[in-house]
Amino acid sequence: MYKSQLLICGEAGIGKSRLAAEAERMAGATGGLVLRARCHEIERALFLQPFVDALRPRVAHLAGQLLRDMVGGWAQVLESLAKGQPMERRYAYEAVTAFLCALAEREPVLLVLEDLHAAGAATVELVHYLARRTSGARLLVVATVRTDDEAVTDALRGPAEVLRLGPLPPGAVAELAARAGLGELADEVFRRTRGHPQFVVELLGEPDLVRQGVPASLRVIVLARLRGLDDQARRVLRAASVLGAAAFDPVLLGEMLALPPQVVAEHCERALARGLLVVSGSAYEFACELTREALYVTTPAPTLVVYQDRARRALLVPPAGRSR
Template sequence: MLALLTVERGRVVPIHRIEEVLWEGHAPKRPANNVATLVSRLRRVLGHHAITGGRDGYRLGTAPAVRVDVDEAAALVAEAEGRLAADEPTVAGVAASRALEFLNSGSALEGEPHAYWAEVAWREVSDLVRRARHAAAAAALQSAEPAVARRVAEAAVLADRFDEAAYRLLMRAHAAAGEPARALLLYARLRDALVNELGTDPAPETRDLHLAILRERLPMSTPDSNALRAPVPASRSMLVGRDAEMAHVAHAWSAATAGRPVVLVVTGESGIGKSRLAAEAAWHVSSTGGTVLQAECYEAERSLFLQPFVDALSPHVTRLALPVLREVAGEQAFVIATLVPEMARALGSPPDERDPAEFGRSRVYQAVTAFLRGLAAQAPVLLLLDDLHNAGDATVELVHYLARRAAPARLLCIATIRSEASEEVYQSLDGVAQRLDLEALPPAAVTKLAAATGKDELAAEIFQRTRGHTLSVVETLRGQDTDDSGVPESLRLAVLRRVRRVGDQIERLLRAAAVLGSAFDPLVLAALVDRTPNEVAYHCEQALAARLLVVSGRRYAFANELIRQALHATTPEPTRRIHQRRASELLSDRTNRCQPIRRSSDWT
């Protein structure tokens, strides 16, 4: 029953079809009841959403409730073909190899070798295996790995001795390995088989390749790989205005898949989109066959030794098959087991009660590095650490250690850091990490986001109010739970969190400044709050570093209008009235002082 629904996934299978397959003409008296019983049992084991439908028919559930290995392999094959077309051979090779792991033996439903209803699945898997082998071989050739290309192409030729594309890849692999004679013999074998059994000659591109090898003029490019259909598949969601940043991430991932570890630090102010970019990077990595390990760093857990690494490693450890886990852990398993108790349980040994710090930081760093290197040998790894500025010193030190000592390993580490806290952390990684600064969205990106929500006419106004701050743009477009000031509740809370991080004194100063308008003279603000100009200048510089203010000529201005409006709206009314009255007096006095002095003759 489950096999049939899987083969027919995406479609409702009617009861009469299920009856025909399950009982082959010997159905029970009430087949619909029997089928319902089978579905009930499957739902108990697999979950209620695994199978949908009722008396009219049933169908397999959809992702994320149900994942089918063939579908995941198909996505990886398409990704591999797209990456080859985009000239990213190392990433393409990872995706193709991962697809072949999913497809394993290359046959579907091994328990049903002669089932007529499974033929569509056999053809689907056979075609995917062929495409995956072609992509893997082409990627290996472009990455100057002829031995890998030869192994994969040979498997394709053995599976189908009339697969000319596989023959061409194998001929190229032999030629690249310095064995042109073997390539020419392979061509002769193909030609004889085609002529004698099918009555046809090799395709023109095969003959051209044969001639190029004869003349020792083999083209550097691989036509078969360039013709692998697809452009790079589009992301599953809209990440607007970050094409350059995602290109940077893709380049770092390509380097990592080639065995050159990269540490990439993504910096930017709160709400600018660091975590969103990191999530897109995780999708990019997983869609190309990589392993994603991720964790968020919490300030309250700074004293916990390497807690972000524990959080990142623990879920993955429990998913590894025991032989793979033993191979990855190696001789350092007992050190990792003190850090990650799940490791001990997975290996079937009692948890080690020792404090991992007892081994010394250097020993633990070596063990974690070796473990990640072992994981990366299975599939390239993305280690994603969100809000690294909240982590303890040991975590930052280990990131530095990985950057210097992980090579050779297929490892990319992405850490996000808030800009106002970035300098100290980034200085700790200076010289070993790449830096990617996220800036505000450009007007074109805001226009595109507004168009996606049907608010094209508001794009210019929203950009003027937000100055392209990502969270402000998104929340304003949502426009939910706004108060009289027009600032959404979620955005007010986000602004207040940012302001409170800079301290009470600066918060009081900014609340007073909010009554002066979007831009203000720091001298007027000093008089308003009865502070010295130097004091106010110092606090304004701190707010500037926190990206709450910007410089506007000789004045300061709020980084965007929504920050000012949120502060103004959340200041208690009595306090706000005091600021407004005092500001009115100051501005009035200043206006009077600026009036020209009249001569006595003007009065006569």
């Protein structure tokens, strides 16, 4: 059965926005109307702000009699919503639904909501509301959602089609490397990036660093992905970076940081949800070598010395009942 909503899910930098932009390009090229907005966490308290941003230009363009001819009595509600005036949720939901359906009668409509995981509850509710009340309309809602926040995906899983993006396979990385004139480096690029699209592109842009080194742009990207973790979780990842590319277990990291293994395991699970770590048997390892290297080179030298010394001690003196 055709669904009028598509959730593009994946970790940061995996290509969600690129795919949404391609949908916009195709819609515009085939005569569709494109409405778009980006959700911002700091604006969660602003009622339906992403919908206000997406619809305000069109509401303003059709203000007055044209708007009343399209949606009747809902025109005043839409104009009030566009001005950010408070109102009952149900009135706002019904007005937005009536407006989008009226637009879709004139031409196909694509509504793109970037970073829906950062939206307030009312925005997510309205997306669900639209799915149940726009069946048959020429309306497609495309939203991008990070996989480290499954609440939105769970809320919309029924009415929406969920598309999960993952890393590029070796063949795709080889093709990108060949296009960049770096075909001979494809295997090394894949080894260090594990196919993460953003990392692949950044590394191919710095061919001198393909075999060794971390582009400055990637350091910024990796550090930005740490912002959603607390200080202790970041310490855990930085300590893990001194262990090299090998898999590590929470018990070892707990010994290095004087933390209970269960606490370290919880931090590793959060990093796993953000795509920074992957499971390797009964241990964890970094999702890609570049992530580990970026953490390593951005850790202050005195701190690295401490972690390296503690790692040597932990590896040389295993606890009773466990061998290394």
